[in-house]
Amino acid sequence: MLGEELGKQTFLASTLGAPALREVQVILSTLGKAPADASADVKAAYEMNLIILRDFLTGQLEGKNTLYRDRIEMLPTHVRQ
Numbered sequence: 001m002l003g004e005e006l007g008k009q010t011f012l013a014s015t016l017g018a019p020a021l022r023e024v025q026v027i028l029s030t031l032g033k034a035p036a037d038a039s040a041d042v043k044a045a046y047e048m049n050l051i052i053l054r055d056f057l058t059g060q061l062e063g064k065n066t067l068y069r070d071r072i073e074m075l076p077t078h079v080r081q
Contacts, residue, residue, distance in 0.1 A: 002010055013021070034046035045053070055061040 013024070016024070032046070034043040038046070052061065055064060
């Protein structure tokens with residue numbers, strides 16, 4: 001039902017015990033959040049949309065900007081029809 005890898009991980013998690021599971025819960029709750037002592041730039045990066053950040057880092061953002069710009073310019077034409 002969970003698949004082999006996820007099944008193994010679920011079983012291992014079930015054997016950790018309550019204190020370790022609480023620690024995992026704390027770690028999971030902080031994922032995606034900037035560290036308290038992070039610089040303003042790092043905090044700003046954590047606030048960014050991950051899809052946009054990924055596209056920028058992989059060089060795909062500029063192409064999408066052009067696509068969105070073209071579609072937005074077409075929008076009034078389609079609305080009037």
